[in-house]
Amino acid sequence: MHLVSIAMYVTSQPLAEATAELWSFLRHYLLEAGLKDLPEKLDQAVRYDEAWLRPDLLLSQACGYPFAKSLRGRVRLVATPIYHHPGCDGPLMRSFIIVAKDSALHSLEDLRGTTAAINGPDSNSGSNFFRAAVAPLAR
Template sequence: MNWVAALPMYNVTPALAHDWRALLDHVHRRLRPWLEARGDTLAIVDPATSLDEFWLRENLLLSQTCGYPLVKALAGRVQLVATPVFSVDGCAGGDYRSVLVARTAAGVTSLAACRGLRAAFNNPDSNSGMNLLRSAVAPLAGGRPFFASVIETGGHLASLQVLLDDRADIAAIDCVTFAFVLDKLAHLGRGVVEIGATRSAPGLPLIASKRVPPDGIEALAIALADTIAEDRPLAKRLKLDGFANRPLDDYASILDIETDAVKRGYPRLA
């Protein structure tokens, strides 16, 4: 098998994209005995298709997705390899949450005060940008639209930019992404203020094709853990403390978050 791998989810800057590729290079070296014993190869790639298509490739050895697609479009179609544990507030044990940020000029200090303002979110299939924000708004909305308007931006960085451009007032940003933004893209952090945080959920999972055999999943998990243990400077740049071996059932809580919003009469962000 000619396997492929890519880690696309936290490539916040070109330097971070380089570091995520370096992580895969380390993993590749550690996997060589397993690959050579099978007569297999591994290519580290930039996905040329949509991520939804890439994640479903039969020759996918390793990638990262969001927990929302994992329990929706990808359910039963990929394998869970591991969950990264980040050295960011709210990420203990492989959890994460979203930071609620508002345009400073909007003058709000809580989500409740955002009624009638404009919201931005990255994608409809994002747990951090949509599902967790919907969950936070649902108890406040009373089954009615909460925002004056909602705009889809295509990414967390784009959501921050529309706040700075005065095209929206409030957004939910993955806390790991926001930590990288504050470190590396400070201009996107200026002009916004943190007004709270969402509930926690299992972090963005590392996945593999169903074609990867059990010994391959085990080899991947060991290679990832060894890389972080041995290359501490790389781990620090990526804010990685390690990887958690979480059961797939943990991710069902993301569906519970969705179901709770629906039961509250708030099935879509509005």
């Protein structure tokens, strides 16, 4: 049985449901193309980054940064998402710095001395973009 793990961005129930629907769609077309031994459901037990180099891997998902940094030449890129979120342009994504709706913090400078959370140090949109946004404010 092939490993299919497209869980890099599955952090909430709506995303988990959308990802399961995506796999159902992909599975249908892969079966039609003659592939066999495809799992009916996505693997939830293997961490997304542990799946990337497994010999039984058929399909996984990676952010562009880990792909460029450590996966290029070791796995084959088969698709790039096209984003329809405001501010995104095709395969170009966008990051957001979020504060509470009623917060008195309105600019990056206002955030000096507060605590930030990122989704992962190997994320371009979640870490590198954040670093690039705050670096000019460093003292």
